[in-house]
Amino acid sequence: MAEALASGLKASGMSPSLCVKGKNKNTTDGFAHQLGIKSYNNSNLLEILIIAVKPHQIQSAVQPLLPLAENTIVISVAAGVDCESLVHILNHGAIVRAMPNLAIANQCGMTALFSESASPMQQEVVGELFSGLGQTMWLEADEQMHAVTVLLGSGPAFFMHFTQSLLKWGRDYLPQDICDACVKHASSAANDMMSQYPINDAVNRVASKGGVTEAGLNVLTQKLDDLMGKALSSSVSKSHNMTE
């Protein structure tokens, strides 16, 4: 995620004095060099600090940077760590939570944002920063981040896992290149249709009454809804317990 953020921000041109800090100096320096940005050193003035480490790593990652200047805006993309905990860990006011997905690397992501402590002007700055990486939306409650994390952050993996199931089945019946081409096209066709029609209409256009698609969907519908309900609840529950 840190690499996706840095790549997207660099390409967006929204953050001219972007620099990165990682745990492993060689890896971080190599990445910074590759991207044409700087590695963080202690003299860098931090207008905005983006925390993109695992939730349990936040404490040790930010410790060397504390205390932060009063007007530094902190953005955390860590799943499951709410604003109250971040204020406590950082002993700092201006905090924004952001939940992006990896498509931000190519500036076609989406990021959900929430803050209860950053000023309207600071929120505007953060909104503009992330708008260079794709779409943005502000949430009304920190609690909503759990569901957003699962749908927006983890969501691409769920879609790709479904695609893996199609591939797994198809490769038993077709040469791999033909199977893969069919499934990849099906995925982009689904995206195209969902952008053109409401989702129920899009499904019904493919699944004509009494047809081949309907036969498969009849098996899927109830079982898939139940299974996805369980899977998403399990992810939400993990999001609630990320710091444990």
Ligand SMILES: NC(=O)c1ccc[n+]([C@@H]2O[C@H](COP(=O)([O-])OP(=O)(O)OC[C@H]3O[C@@H](n4cnc5c(N)ncnc54)[C@H](OP(=O)(O)O)[C@@H]3O)[C@@H](O)[C@H]2O)c1
């Ligand atoms: N993956 C996603 O799609 C996604 C989506 C939304 C949100 N997130 C959130 O993004 C965060 C990172 O997830 P990830 O999947 O990118 O994890 P990851 O691959 O494990 O990356 C963790 C990063 O943290 C760095 N790090 C660890 N300890 C550090 C320290 N003490 N000081 C500085 N840097 C330190 C590591 O640097 P080194 O490489 O130098 O060790 C590494 O770059 C998580 O909180 C996750 O909830 C991820």
